[in-house]
Amino acid sequence: MKRLLIISGGGLALIAAWLLSLPPELQARERACVPFHLKTEDGKIINPITGENADQPYSPRQTCGACHNYDEITKGFHFQQGWDRIRDDYSRAKPWVLSDGMMGKF
Amino acid sequence: MAKKKNEHPDQIDLTTFEWISVGPRDPQGMNLPTCGSCHPGGGGLEFDRDGKRYDQRLKAEPQLAQTLDGDYYQSQWDKTGVVEADCLLCHLPGYNFNERTRQLKMLNYKWAGTAASGIGLVSGFVRDGQQPKVTYNRRLFNEDGKIVLDLSYPPPAENCVFCHGISDVKKRGFSWNDRVNHDVHNAQGMNCAHCHPAIEDPARRITRLQHQFAKGDENVSTVRDDLDHVGFRNCQSCHDQGYMGAPRPQHLSIRPNHLEKLACEVCHIPAVHRAGFEGFDVTTGAMVNYPTMLPAPGAGKLGDEFTWRPSYQRDEKGKLWPVNRFKSIFFTNQDKDGIHYPLFARELKKGYEKAKEQLKPKNPQKPELHTPEQIKIALLAFKETLQGNKRFQQIRPFFHKGGMMYYLDGKGELVSGPDTTWAGHSEGFNINHNVAPASLALGANGCGDCHSPQAHMFKGQIVTDMFGPEGKPVTISSGRLFGCQPWVFYVNQFHQTYLTPYVSLLLLLLVFGLTLHYTGQGPKGADFTYEPATIERFNLTERWTHLIRMLSFFLLAFTGYIFFFNNVTMLRMFFSTPATAVVVHWVAGLIFVAAGIVAVALWARDARFAPYDREWLAKRGGYLGGKEVEVPAGRLNAGQKIFLWFTAALTLIMGVTGILLIFKTSLPLSLSCLLSTIHGFFAVIFVAAVIAHAYLGTIANPGTWRALVDGKVSRSWAKKHHSEWYKEIMAREEKEKGAVPPEEKA
Numbered sequence: 001m002k003r004l005l006i007i008s009g010g011g012l013a014l015i016a017a018w019l020l021s022l023p024p025e026l027q028a029r030e031r032a033c034v035p036f037h038l039k040t041e042d043g044k045i046i047n048p049i050t051g052e053n054a055d056q057p058y059s060p061r062q063t064c065g066a067c068h069n070y071d072e073i074t075k076g077f078h079f080q081q082g083w084d085r086i087r088d089d090y091s092r093a094k095p096w097v098l099s100d101g102m103m104g105k106f
Numbered sequence: 107m108a109k110k111k112n113e114h115p116d117q118i119d120l121t122t123f124e125w126i127s128v129g130p131r132d133p134q135g136m137n138l139p140t141c142g143s144c145h146p147g148g149g150g151l152e153f154d155r156d157g158k159r160y161d162q163r164l165k166a167e168p169q170l171a172q173t174l175d176g177d178y179y180q181s182q183w184d185k186t187g188v189v190e191a192d193c194l195l196c197h198l199p200g201y202n203f204n205e206r207t208r209q210l211k212m213l214n215y216k217w218a219g220t221a222a223s224g225i226g227l228v229s230g231f232v233r234d235g236q237q238p239k240v241t242y243n244r245r246l247f248n249e250d251g252k253i254v255l256d257l258s259y260p261p262p263a264e265n266c267v268f269c270h271g272i273s274d275v276k277k278r279g280f281s282w283n284d285r286v287n288h289d290v291h292n293a294q295g296m297n298c299a300h301c302h303p304a305i306e307d308p309a310r311r312i313t314r315l316q317h318q319f320a321k322g323d324e325n326v327s328t329v330r331d332d333l334d335h336v337g338f339r340n341c342q343s344c345h346d347q348g349y350m351g352a353p354r355p356q357h358l359s360i361r362p363n364h365l366e367k368l369a370c371e372v373c374h375i376p377a378v379h380r381a382g383f384e385g386f387d388v389t390t391g392a393m394v395n396y397p398t399m400l401p402a403p404g405a406g407k408l409g410d411e412f413t414w415r416p417s418y419q420r421d422e423k424g425k426l427w428p429v430n431r432f433k434s435i436f437f438t439n440q441d442k443d444g445i446h447y448p449l450f451a452r453e454l455k456k457g458y459e460k461a462k463e464q465l466k467p468k469n470p471q472k473p474e475l476h477t478p479e480q481i482k483i484a485l486l487a488f489k490e491t492l493q494g495n496k497r498f499q500q501i502r503p504f505f506h507k508g509g510m511m512y513y514l515d516g517k518g519e520l521v522s523g524p525d526t527t528w529a530g531h532s533e534g535f536n537i538n539h540n541v542a543p544a545s546l547a548l549g550a551n552g553c554g555d556c557h558s559p560q561a562h563m564f565k566g567q568i569v570t571d572m573f574g575p576e577g578k579p580v581t582i583s584s585g586r587l588f589g590c591q592p593w594v595f596y597v598n599q600f601h602q603t604y605l606t607p608y609v610s611l612l613l614l615l616l617v618f619g620l621t622l623h624y625t626g627q628g629p630k631g632a633d634f635t636y637e638p639a640t641i642e643r644f645n646l647t648e649r650w651t652h653l654i655r656m657l658s659f660f661l662l663a664f665t666g667y668i669f670f671f672n673n674v675t676m677l678r679m680f681f682s683t684p685a686t687a688v689v690v691h692w693v694a695g696l697i698f699v700a701a702g703i704v705a706v707a708l709w710a711r712d713a714r715f716a717p718y719d720r721e722w723l724a725k726r727g728g729y730l731g732g733k734e735v736e737v738p739a740g741r742l743n744a745g746q747k748i749f750l751w752f753t754a755a756l757t758l759i760m761g762v763t764g765i766l767l768i769f770k771t772s773l774p775l776s777l778s779c780l781l782s783t784i785h786g787f788f789a790v791i792f793v794a795a796v797i798a799h800a801y802l803g804t805i806a807n808p809g810t811w812r813a814l815v816d817g818k819v820s821r822s823w824a825k826k827h828h829s830e831w832y833k834e835i836m837a838r839e840e841k842e843k844g845a846v847p848p849e850e851k852a
Contacts, residue, residue, distance in 0.1 A: 032256065032257055032258075032259065033255065033257050035248050035250075035252035035253060035254045036252055036253060037251060037252050037253070038225070038242075038253055041187070041190075041216065045251065046242070046251075047247075047251030048226075048242035048243075048244045048247050048251065049244060049247055049248075049249060049250075049251045050251060052251070054240070054241075054242055055239045055240050055241070056240060057187075057216050057217045057219070057220040057226075057228070057238075057240055058219070058220050058225070058226075059190060059216075060147070060190045060191055060192055060193050060194075060219060061152075061190045061191070064193045068193075068315075069315060070148075070191065072315055072316055073148075073191065073315060073316065073317045074148030074149060074152075074191045074317075075316055075317075076316050076317035076318045076319070077318060077319075077329050077330040077333065078146060078317060078319060079145075079146060079147070079148040079149045079191055079317070080148075080149040080150070081145060081149065081150070081329055082329055083149040083150035083153075083155075084149070086150070086155060087110075087155075088109040088110050088111055093445070093528070094445070094528065095445065095447070096119075096447060096448065098107060098109065100328045100329055100330070100331070101328070101329035101330070102145070102327070102329060103107065103145070103149070103150045104107045105107075105328075106107070106448070
């Protein structure tokens with residue numbers, strides 16, 4: 001019995017080690033967020049249970065940004081889509097094109 | 107999008123404020139995404155071009171809404187708030203994308219994320235002059251007021267396709283989680299993030315946190331091209347290494363140059379099963395999309411279940427890719443600086459409303475500018491309605507359609523010509539998804555999948571103009587778009603359509619003809635096979651030269667046959683891989699050419715034409731007519747002389763084209779196509795000539811073959827077939843006898 005427990009425990013430890021060694025995208029459920037407070041754009045807590053600021057929309061900047069680096073994340077091209085490069089004189093050949101992304105392309 | 111600085115309202119297209127919410131708001135169109143639906147927030151949806159938050163700045167400087175600032179002109183940022191990056195759009199399974207669109211269109215910018223995530227109900231719309239209010243779903247909250255959300259990392263594919271599904275089915279026909287438009291990777295449970303993970307690249311100082319998602323190099327879009335392929339898992343990065351259990355294909359039956367010149371997608375996405383868009387027409391001021399038009403009668407609407415085959419396009423490295431070539435129909439104005447400026451939607455609408463009075467289209471929402479008369483009416487209307495437009499110094503409207511541009515000359519007459527402006531340049535959207543199982547890939551059933559006369563690869567019809575003068579699509583053969591000259595395409599089609607299918611028949615007819623000759627005319631003269639051979643006809647060098655030519659020719663013909671008919675079964679049976687067969691072919695070819703040069707050196711003297719050859723030719727060598735006739739001939743008869751020079755010429759042609767084709771991947775496409783056709787055409791003639799030669803050298807003239815084995819022939823044979831040569835031999839022998847010393851005679 002003891003040997004069985006040792007073998008089972010060792011096996012589970014190996015499986016856990018293997019799971020942790022998987023590429024991050026395969027560890028999908030490992031990083032789900034813990035329960036958190038929603039916050040207004042002013043950074044105030046929204047608490048629908050107590051009614052505190054409960055008619056205000058939540059702000060991703062304040063809510064997600066409490067744990068994650070919102071400014072760093074939104075530098076990604078999915079968010080910027082050329083906005084970080086936009087300027088009125090971006091193209092001389094096509095003056096209506098203002099950036100290389102989808103914002104200001106037409 | 108409007109520039110930041112403007113001098114007149116005419117210069118302002120969509121401001122950033124308007125851009126977020128633009129789109130139809132009627133019940134049918136409400137769910138059609140606006141620009142802000144897919145731009146997830148942050149960036150230009152949160153901060154202006156000076157880096158300041160819109161809502162805060164407009165509150166501080168309310169007069170900005172009255173200026174011509176492209177970020178604030180007629181805006182209400184102070185009431186709508188801004189669109190912050192909505193993390194839940196990607197990470198929350200079950201996110202309501204349509205609700206996001208509805209909220210944005212109703213100017214509830216800062217409320218959109220709350221409503222679409224389902225964590226709260228939003229009542230009231232800014233567009234209706236109301237102050238929206240939120241009622242949160244308390245069942246999602248713990249007693250301490252903290253929310254519990256089942257977020258997904260990485261994002262589920264369903265969330266990615268909120269935006270990419272819409273745009274990609276439109277541009278390329280892509281779909282995901284679609285049993286109709288299947289994808290082998292999807293079937294294996296893979297998600298978008300498996301191939302498009304967040305980039306982690308210390309050398310570029312990019313961390314996963316920055317949310318730079320790996321991408322390929324989509325032809326048309328240009329956003330962050332410097333990140334193309336960085337961290338991206340393409341076909342090779344998984345299938346070369348077996349990553350995630352990806353099978354490692356050997357492609358044994360595929361020619362090596364195909365693997366170099368064709369993207370994997372060319373063969374592995376033979377068809378797409380959702381209608382993409384053939385193109386768009388913005389003449390009315392609204393975007394009118396046309397779904398895939400071929401095969402006729404075309405799809406009913408975008409995204410319909412509809413099977414179509416891609417077009418193909420080369421990248422800058424010459425590699426072929428499957429694409430959807432979209433066509434655009436639109437108007438520009440050539441300003442004083444010579445630049446063709448696309449017209450704004452409102453300018454188009456105004457012009458088209460004017461033109462519509464004369465055009466009287468059947469469907470007012472679908473313009474019909476097909477005939478020169480219709481185009482002229484529209485151009486005149488645009489010229490009139492653009493007068494006084496402050497964003498132009500000169501009014502000269504152009505109509506762009508199907509690679510042509512149309513405009514009015516000084517007398518108001520319509521002029522047309524090839525579209526040499528930027529508007530005439532068309533790129534195809536890459537097709538990379540909806541990968542078919544290997545058993546459906548092009549080539550799975552042999553080379554004929556592409557190289558048969560009617561195969562889509564070359565002969566499939568591709569739309570070049572959605573509406574010709576008769577309102578029907580104008581098409582072109584797919585192969586015409588590969589980058590070769592049109593005449594080369596037709597030469598290649600001669601090869602595919604006529605040469606390959608009929609060459610077997612021609613060779614069979616030749617063999618049949620020889621059989622008829624043998625049974626009708628019969629072999630020539632008596633059988634000298636068993637007579638003692640006393641005259642040396644060919645020395646060892648000559649025999650070996652012939653033997654080497656014969657063996658190498660056999661190898662060339664055999665491998666050539668495999669290539670000519672793309673016989674994969676025989677290829678795998680004898681050579682395992684195309685690469686081996688190709689090397690055998692060109693090595694045998696080089697040996698054959700070398701042996702041919704030696705043969706000409708050896709027999710050139712004997713192959714000089716003599717007066718008695720006229721008689722041989724006049725009597726056709728005694729091979730026709732049914733009667734045995736005597737024909738004079740030297741060491742080589744006239745037929746053999748012709749054969750030697752003819753095969754020397756063929757060897758030269760085959761050698762030059764063949765040696766160049768060894769390096770075909772480095773040659774221009776037009777040249778390699780031309781060389782291939784020449785090589786194939788003369789190969790057929792060469793094989794036919796050699797079959798006839800073999801017939802004449804064996805059963806048609808019994809006793810001849812031994813001359814190439816031991817080199818000797820009988821006197822009777824020599825006298826019969828090469829009378830003039832026999833006379834020379836006799837004379838030489840007489841001379842040699844006469845030269846014998848008297849003492850030996852005694």
